[in-house]
Amino acid sequence: MNTRGFQQYKEQSLNTMTPGELLLLVLDELVKRLMRGDLALQQQNYELFEASIDRCIAIVRYLDDTLDRKYEISRELHRLYEFFSYDLNRIKIGRNQEELDRLRPLIVDLRDTFRIAERNVAEQNGARAASSISGPRHISEPGSGIPGLDGGGRNAYG
Numbered sequence: 001m002n003t004r005g006f007q008q009y010k011e012q013s014l015n016t017m018t019p020g021e022l023l024l025l026v027l028d029e030l031v032k033r034l035m036r037g038d039l040a041l042q043q044q045n046y047e048l049f050e051a052s053i054d055r056c057i058a059i060v061r062y063l064d065d066t067l068d069r070k071y072e073i074s075r076e077l078h079r080l081y082e083f084f085s086y087d088l089n090r091i092k093i094g095r096n097q098e099e100l101d102r103l104r105p106l107i108v109d110l111r112d113t114f115r116i117a118e119r120n121v122a123e124q125n126g127a128r129a130a131s132s133i134s135g136p137r138h139i140s141e142p143g144s145g146i147p148g149l150d151g152g153g154r155n156a157y158g
Contacts, residue, residue, distance in 0.1 A: 020118035027111035030059045034104055041097055053092040060084045080110070 019027070025134030064081040067074040084107065091099045 009061075018118075019123075020114070020121060024111070024118055024137055026059060026063065027114060030056055030063075031104075031108055031111055033059065034107060038097075038104065041095060041100065048096065050092055053088055057085055057088050057092075060088065060089075081138065108121055 033052045033055045037049050037056065040046070040048035040052055060081050064078055064085070067078055067081075069075065069078070084103070087099060087103050090096065091103065
């Protein structure tokens with residue numbers, strides 16, 4: 001098997017993903033690691049459990065570090081990520097299955113919410129792309145896809 005070709009394929013896939021798709025990829029990994037930690041705890045494989053929860057904490061920290069703090073939603077997500085990090089540390093230290101069972105649906109719900117939002121954005125962008133086929137539009141026109149720009153009389157192509 002050509003591992004170099006596969007690695008190039010993975011890199012190209014990552015480079016062509018939208019920010020929303022990348023976020024979903026990270027959140028999917030968080031859920032996967034949380035599930036792996038859950039199974040490891042049930043099987044009393046504490047080494048794998050701790051490694052899985054450590055990875056979850058690192059992912060949550062990464063999500064928090066990449067927030068753009070100028071938006072209100074980012075401040076709210078920061079608080080949520082702090083809660084997740086705190087709870088994951090408590091779960092790790094106490095090997096607490098009950099807390100893990102309580103936290104997992106919250107993280108899954110967050111991931112599913114972002115998935116719905118990404119789907120809505122993709123549908124909106126698809127509708128915009130379909131409507132732009134009718135010809136060039138001025139950037140300042142409503143629905144041009146570039147909010148906040150006045151365009152100065154230029155069309156979308158120049």
